[in-house]
Amino acid sequence: MNAVAQMRAAKGLAADADWWRGAVIYQIYPRSFQDSNGDGIGDLLGIVERMPYIASLGVDAIWISPFFTSPMKDFGYDVSDYCDVDPMFGTLADFDALIETAHIYGLRVMIDLVLSHTSDQHPWFAESRASRDNDKADWYVWADPKPDGTPPNNWLSIFGGSGWQWDARRCQYYLHNFLTSQPDLNFHCRAVQDALLDVGRFWLDRGVDGFRLDTINFYTHDAELRDNPPLPPEDRNDTIAPAVNPYNHQRHLYSKNQPENLEFLARFRGMMEEYPAIAAVGEVGDAQYGLEILGQYTAGETGVHMCYAFEFLSKEALTATRVSEVLTKVADVAADGWACWAFSNHDVMRHVTRWDLTPGAQRGILTLLMCLRGSVCLYQGEELGLPEADVAFDDLQDPYGIEFWPEFKGRDGCRTPMVWQSDNQTGGFSAARPWLPVSSEHLNMAVSAQEQAPDAVLHHYRKALAFRRNHKVFAKGTLSGLKAEGDVLSFVREGAGETVFYALNMSDTPGVVDLPAGNWTQIGAELNSAGTSPDGRVHLGPWQPCIALKTA
Template sequence: MTQWWRGGVIYQVYPRSFQDSNGDGVGDLPGIISRLDHIASLGIDCIWLSPITKSPQADMGYDVSDYCEVDTLFGSLEDFDTLIEQAHARGIKVIMDQVISHTSDQHQWFQESKFSRTNSRADWYVWADPNPDGSPPNNWPAVFGGSAWEWNGTRGQYYLHNFLISQPDLNFHNPAVQDAVLDVLRFWLERGVDGFRLDTVNYYFHDKKLRSNPPDPKVLKGPHAPSPYEWQVHEYSKSQPENLDFLRRARALLDEFPGSTSVGEVGDSHKSLDLMAAYTSGGDRLHMCYGFDFLGPQFTAHHFRSRIERFFKAGPDGWPCWSFSNHDVPRHISRWAAHAVSLPALARQTLALVLSLRGSVCLYQGEELGLPETELLFEELTDPRGIRFWPEDKGRDGCRTPMPWTVGEAPNGFTTGTPWLPVKPAQSALSVASQAGDANSTLAFYRRVLAWRKTQAVLALGDIAFFDVSEPVLAFRRTLDGQSMLCIFNLSAGAHQLTLAGLPAGAVLEPVSESAAITGRSLQLGANGYAFVALDAETTLSVAIST
């Protein structure tokens, strides 16, 4: 099936923290291979492998110094080949991170580009002359703090870096750069990978005139965000229209490898849904995109409904990939804890919710254990963002701590050495082994609900239509080929009773429903309760909270 990704479930593996095989405290490819049976037991369709290519690790692999070599920290190309082979033997696809908006400053391309203004790669990065007073050419800030421009005395110019100073941005306005990065994608496709997660996919192009960004009026009216990056509308530094033509070139390459797919990361707080829709519409661009709309603190029915409806209004034939957690944000179990009667109840409800939305799904390693965010001391941090903006922004280390595998003391089978980040008691207590034999565990629930969803084509591919219901209830129905599924979620720690007008007599709850009961046309939902009811597509319903 060439469109396995449509409605599929992807499991993100963060290699540094999954399983260490050699005792150096950092996870690696042989470690992932040794844990493939655990991944397979979840019933997912695909692994997303965070960066494993050669890197100085200034940004944990998102600063690439050689696109076609595996970093020795993680293993070898032979280990990668074995991982692909072993995953495919278990019916699991593998997509890998590709960070092509920028490289490490140690990359050969940049080493040559910075040497002079006349060498063969002089225009492969974004270089600009200073203003008459020597200042940078415009006001663009870097995500990780400071100006996005760094001075190079050899060339007598500034270069652009949207992230760390050691992560110079490639110049996608140069066709040779586009050709080079497409050659990188081809290298891995020919090696057997099933596609790519494309990092910062809307950062590829910048405004050729280097116009300054305007301020964000919302920020000016309110309290300042921790980073000045959030004080601007990034109208010119990213999300440029030229991106669409490059995405068409990337899709044409992927289409040469039937069954391959692409997931683009869209980072733009002002128009991420519109960009997601534009980047996945038409069948000639990316297969899927995700943004950060569900990776923040908002946990309301209005928020979920409005984001989904806006996406499909902007691109009816586009396709999203929804996720609640990943390696860049605090784990959702902790972000949304204020809305939960308990963290396990929230873990169950949020899995049921993300699996019932229209789109594909990405789960982050450790979700299946109900892992909360790890509380770290400043001296335990490794993330440059957290180190720079502490304590207002504690960075990304809290969601990146190692997977706990075995019962007992930390690091719970992750490594025989000292882990690169600590395993704290809250995570240690939720190890895979401690949950494996418990039918009521979060891990058992994940396996059960993922298996159930595989039998529900309506949830993978069906249309979605929302009911007008008051907070905190989110209600919608999915419809496909004459069948529909009613999906209702109580997004609160209090109980609610609903009236389901038009519900057929004898309607029953699907077995994965939680803290829910139907009596006639009345539905009782306990704290963080939710209900699934299979219906005929012709059934006319209304949903309301009972007074």
């Protein structure tokens, strides 16, 4: 057992290799969490400073968005050195301190690996573009132009326009699914895969407990570079890209989702299993086949442990029918896999605004999230009920928003700094002007204010997480009896010696639900769970859940 494994074992963190199944993971966007050195940008030591707060929520792990060396054209999702910390976030020693502190508090640490592409300032790309015959010439996706000089095919970039960029050094195009400054790595090259596996080992040796894998379905491209077919208008949606983006006009049959992806994931899983109790969650970016891919990538023991798709990150209203449709499809296409559910993250409008949720609705759907089969990701500030911030065009940083303004305002509205205190204009985030302005609307919702308010949403999150932890059925139990009757969603969870009925009235008007046959007793009263009745009919207020334990 190496030193890292001994450290984990000493704190009880290696006891359950299955810890990830049903875990609640708290996502930290480091630029906006806590600034420890007064430069207006959050950093690793800021996360260390706030570790007691994170632990107080009752989560199992943290996921930290990229902090690697980067020119920050896409705020860390354009990596120029996979094995170092960007100076704006600190040092490797700071990261070691973060790992040690998290483990002391019983928190596992997952880091965000961006493997599908690098920055154009990565040394690998500098060498690859220098000539067609150097050692890394085939590490990126290069292709000759068509006879008329146009790109090799019709593939598009998520950030708008062609997915190909001309390079005068090689007189070839290179592929970029995102910004032109984010060239795609060539996963058909074995040496590229080997190098990325070494990156994983580097961070596992430093003590990380797992990975969030960015754009996991973008790794491999069609080697024949075939054109993507058009997508019929009736099948288009803006789950992955805004409606104003022509990216939605294609079925991305060849530019991503290739079968060879599974071969690399098997190698990556094998690398993780060289270490104890490691897990990975993959981001599946696909508007049409996200759940099917989730099922493929998490089935068995050769892919990743869990994935999340964008079904509950979309603008589509969260109704009983919608949730039932998604869960039914997951049961069909991912019965042997494992989902990781989220309502918000750093790429989408905060769900309080996206779904126009009342305080009661916020509390109600949190109980739903805590009672679903699968793991859970929470996004920083979600526990405060933060709405999307309104960021003026002059303050925008996100290239996505700048490109498509004003029809699409980008992702800055969900990335504004965390609010810790309500008595200063930076919300206790920094002593300097933050990289994005702090929303004045957020200040009254700061941690300091909510800690003093017994009915604040922050306390509801803590209660809901404690409830999930106290009832092991929610971690690994089965889900059956799924129904959507009008505005009321219901299902049964069974496992760990418990059978629990859950229902939620997903509307602003009263509802009724019938308990299944058997004897049931109310649990979750602290979550506003409705009481049971002798006749088996439960009357639910607006957005009120019923959570009941079968006693016989």
